[in-house]
Amino acid sequence: MRKNMKKLAAALLSMGMLLSMSVPGYANVTSTERRGTTTYVKTDNAVENYPAWIWRDGACYYYDASGHILKNTTTPDGYTVDGEGRWTVNGVVQSNGFGNYVADISDYAGKNDDELWKSMKRKLAKVYEGSIPSGLSNATDQWTYSITDDNQSYDVVAYDVDNKTRGIGESYAIKGYSMYPNDVFTVCLGRAWSDMASTMIDAAGTAHYSDTSFVHEKTLKTVLGNNVGGEFFNYIKPFADQTASGYVPAKDANGNLIYGTYQYVSDGKGDFNRIFVEDANGTEFRIDAVSNAGDGINTDLLDLSNWQNRTTDYGRAFSIGTYEGTLTIHFTK
Structure with a gap:
């Protein structure tokens, strides 16, 4: 099945199309669970441990049984990787579209806030659903996204850590949030970034953090539009590894x-x-404390003065702030 999926991906690329998440490294959504008014979407256990193919910042890498990236060789399942470990076909590095993602926001224009929220929320649900890796074989550690009904006092779609999570996850969109009473809805972007993948010791954790930067790109473009969202994404990228300290496995x-x-x-x-x-x-x-461990975006270094009272691609006003390391995009009343 792995080989068939990779052949299909290569065929799509040869036609000039961007890859979907078809190479192993991400889990398949297999079930949903209702808890009151919230639906949790859960994954299977497609990513139990190494060896595994994992996408990271646009390229796909083969991690061997010890969690090391193979480089400049042919992988055990018959695919070539270059000197950096990136999957290649006939010498060409394959990409999943990171950095060049295009969100479909064609239906946003002309909608009122309620209509815009419903459309945006459903699109973000697809972003999160397509990006969650599974956990290990322990069913209580599976990864999810959650989405509430539209008729509640507040709505939320959240990129959750596991199926025990109640409420918002590290990246989420929420309407009627009491913390921001002047917002019609708020979109929050967690501080995680793909550099955190280097500190993981299992395939599920590596797959999750390897994909966070792509999730951020897709989230920003889905919320702000491809031009404005892309501009902000490119602004925050250099700050992803400018962190003061962190902890890594020795x-x-x-x-x-x-x-x-x-x-x-x-x-x-x-x-x-x-x-x-x-x-x-x-x-x-052993876990060691080190400087510049790569533990995500350092929002303290961002200058957001140019991101106040801005306008999205589709004409809606917004401003961007931070709260305890989380980026907050405010769509005010």
Whole structure:
């Protein structure tokens, strides 16, 4: 099935079409669940662990059983990758359209706020649905998006972390949000970015964070239009890796995780210090604090003065702000 999907993708590219998410690395939506007025859409377990093909910033990479990207070789399932590890066909790097995505907002013009919201919300649901990876085999860790009914006191479509999530996720659109009483609806963009994929130790986490930058691009263009949304997306991209600090799994000289256990040891003065004891049979792995770990967009560095009282491609006024690291797009009354 994997080979057939990749052949189909290559055929579409040869016709000048952009790839859909057809290479393994993303899960298929298999079920929905109702909880009160909210529908949660859940995925299967298509991405359990390495080896896996995963899209990241437009290119597709093969991660081997140890989670390492293969480079300048032929993968075990018969596909070529270049010196950076990107999937190629006849020497041409294949792309899924990242950076050149075109949102269909042709039906936005002339709509009132309620009509615009309903259309935008449904389009964002498709963006989120097409981008969620599955979790591991534990059913409680599957990834979802949620969408409420239109007749509630507030509506929300959310890119949720798992099927235990109640309410808004890291990226979401919401109407009638009490935090912003002057907004007709608000669109929030989480601070995650694909550079966070480098700190993951499983395929599901890597697939999720590898796709966040593309989710952001699609979200912004769906909300603001391809020109204005693309302009803002290109503005925030350089700030994705300008972070102060973060935590990453420690690896040895061969790039393998360092396993062991964390223990608390008395300092003899009434306090305890948390230390890591290396053990190849340990159930934990060491986590180190480092600078510039790539833990997402640093919104403190953004100058949003040019993004106040702007106009979307379809003529609707908006302004952009931040709240605790989240970008907030306000469509005021």
